[in-house]
Amino acid sequence: MTVSLRSLGIDRLGFEDRLTLVQELWDNIADHAAAMPLTEAQQAELERRIAEHEANPDDAVSWEEIRESIGQRLQA
Numbered sequence: 297m298t299v300s301l302r303s304l305g306i307d308r309l310g311f312e313d314r315l316t317l318v319q320e321l322w323d324n325i326a327d328h329a330a331a332m333p334l335t336e337a338q339q340a341e342l343e344r345r346i347a348e349h350e351a352n353p354d355d356a357v358s359w360e361e362i363r364e365s366i367g368q369r370l371q372a
Contacts, residue, residue, distance in 0.1 A: 301307040306314060
């Protein structure tokens with residue numbers, strides 16, 4: 297049997313209950329994510345990004361700058 301919203305009865309839950317369930321699922325996945333090793337491709341990409349940052353540390357953009365830029369775009 298394929299797991300789905302309907303088969304689990306999730307489609308009958310109210311909006312707030314579904315949001316709570318999503319948060320609980322996400323927390324559970326996050327708790328177990330460290331147990332999953334990276335694939336070779338993921339490890340290579342991570343190493344590439346670290347090397348790029350180390351070579352050009354001033355290219356990084358702070359969260360505050362990103363948030364301000366998004367805010368400006370939304371107001372335009």
